[in-house]
Amino acid sequence: MLVGSLPTDSTEQAFRSGAHWFGDLVHALPDGETGPRAPWVGYERERLIRPNPDVVVVEETGSPTGVPRHIYDTPVFSVRDGVERLHWDTWPRIDDAIASYEVFRELREQGLVPERLRFQVGLPLPSSAMNAFKANFGNDYPAAARGFEELVVRELERLTEAIPPADLAIQWDTAYDTQDVEGVLSWTSGDAWERFAGPVSRLTRLIPEDVLVGYHLCYGTFPEWPMYEPGDMSTVVRMANYAVAESGRKVDWLHMAGPRTLRSEDDRFFRPLTDLDVGDTRVFLGLVQPIDGVAGLRRRVATASKHLDEFGLSMYCGFGRQPGEDGEETMRQHRETVGEFAKEPTVLS
Numbered sequence: 181m182l183v184g185s186l187p188t189d190s191t192e193q194a195f196r197s198g199a200h201w202f203g204d205l206v207h208a209l210p211d212g213e214t215g216p217r218a219p220w221v222g223y224e225r226e227r228l229i230r231p232n233p234d235v236v237v238v239e240e241t242g243s244p245t246g247v248p249r250h251i252y253d254t255p256v257f258s259v260r261d262g263v264e265r266l267h268w269d270t271w272p273r274i275d276d277a278i279a280s281y282e283v284f285r286e287l288r289e290q291g292l293v294p295e296r297l298r299f300q301v302g303l304p305l306p307s308s309a310m311n312a313f314k315a316n317f318g319n320d321y322p323a324a325a326r327g328f329e330e331l332v333v334r335e336l337e338r339l340t341e342a343i344p345p346a347d348l349a350i351q352w353d354t355a356y357d358t359q360d361v362e363g364v365l366s367w368t369s370g371d372a373w374e375r376f377a378g379p380v381s382r383l384t385r386l387i388p389e390d391v392l393v394g395y396h397l398c399y400g401t402f403p404e405w406p407m408y409e410p411g412d413m414s415t416v417v418r419m420a421n422y423a424v425a426e427s428g429r430k431v432d433w434l435h436m437a438g439p440r441t442l443r444s445e446d447d448r449f450f451r452p453l454t455d456l457d458v459g460d461t462r463v464f465l466g467l468v469q470p471i472d473g474v475a476g477l478r479r480r481v482a483t484a485s486k487h488l489d490e491f492g493l494s495m496y497c498g499f500g501r502q503p504g505e506d507g508e509e510t511m512r513q514h515r516e517t518v519g520e521f522a523k524e525p526t527v528l529s
Contacts, residue, residue, distance in 0.1 A: 185500025187507030385428025398437030
């Protein structure tokens with residue numbers, strides 16, 4: 181499966197290249213998260229949060245280029261005194277998704293995108309989208325998260341009215357949520373599990389049944405692969421089990437990040453997969469890494485297979501920011517790597 185970001189310059193090129201290299205292997209195509217969405221939730225920070233009149237900028241990035249270099253270099257925001265809940269009218273990410281779908285539909289009508297593929301939209305949950313409220317987290321995050329969750333409720337309806345549910349796949353992206361539950365973010369406090377579990381149980385059930393739904397559980401790639409490497413997969417297994425049990429509707433797929441390359445044969449890392457209890461939900465393990473090709477993937481597949489009988493493959497995370505100067509070559513290498521293991525396309529229904 182394709183997690184989300186692709187190394188292309190435009191939505192149209194992402195669909196064309198994605199269909200060319202992976203169209204026979206995947207169940208859905210993302211639009212590549214190109215342009216201003218390339219920094220993932222940096223997009224929410226700059227296009228959604230910063231313009232809000234009830235948000236105060238406490239500290240700008242210390243990067244000499246103005247572009248944050250890592251998670252502790254991002255701007256810090258706070259909620260204006262006396263404001264109990266932030267409010268937004270619309271979510272720019274949904275505008276982009278609706279515009280991307282039109283490109284997807286046109287390319288599909290031209291035969292450049294396989295008819296069976298859906299359009300995949302990646303959306304952050306509150307813990308990831310609102311991660312910039314670091315100055316006074318205990319007071320500011322609840323006010324921001326309440327407003328953001330209200331926005332998501334409205335905008336899910338707008339998204340599924342604009343895009344036929346049978347053409348749509350929605351993936352919840354959770355890199356900061358995962359680190360929060362792991363307990364490794366220095367600015368968070370209180371009940372990290374509720375910050376993940378609450379939105380999962382309240383929001384996912386609002387998505388129409390005809391829409392495919394998945395969860396992307398990883399530790400991010402900002403600035404390295406990964407941002408944080410856990411001791412094992414127990415956190416993502418716990419989150420996956422909860423998501424499937426409490427989403428209030430079918431969860432069609434789970435993406436779960438694997439280890440760094442040096443731990444490819446570490447049984448202890450993969451052992452929690454034996455506790456995975458997700459029924460017929462399709463599991464994809466993020467075992468493809470940008471530096472060790474087929475040989476490294478074989479080692480990780482062999483180790484994971486000791487603890488999980490059946491799974492699909494994907495990159496550790498989205499690979500729009502993967503090292504390399506030539507995006508098409510990056511995708512060709514990715515196809516070559518996973519092609520060694522591919523037997524048939526993924527069919528989710």
